[in-house]
Amino acid sequence: MATVSMTVNGQAVSGEVEGRTLLVQFLRENLNMTGTHVGCDTSQCGACVVHINGDSMKSCTMLALEAEGAQVTTIEGLAQGGEMHPMQQAFQDNHGLQCGFCTPGMVMSAIDLVAKNPNPDETTIREQLEGNICRCTGYHNIVKAVQQAAKTMGG
Ligand code: FES
């Protein structure tokens, strides 16, 4: 076991992990932050996406120890003062979720997408969210949500 320390949603955290412990396991099992989901074991679904130092990352593809010292943001860290993040609001407004299992990862990927491309067209959104699978096949409203959020986020 080894000690790993990082900042998660602005809070300094640390915990004991094995060398093989994935970042998503650390978040869910050590920190009880279960908003980050595990939807596959092949790094395909994107349900586990978080931000590492501002960039979206599948937290199932990274060891907890690799996040030593990192700034990590999870879905739990988005709402501020009881107000949803514009991307969360846009998903709600546009019915961009059905079962919601993929939604945390979808929202985290979409925020990174808009941060890097403030005015994405539909093709860009669909291509950039290729790594996030919604098994409900609700992509139409997800695209609409991202377009709305891009406007409210200043695109
Ligand atoms: S859990 Fe499916 S990509 Fe990470």
Ligand code: FES
């Ligand atoms: S909303 Fe059900 S998997 Fe995406």
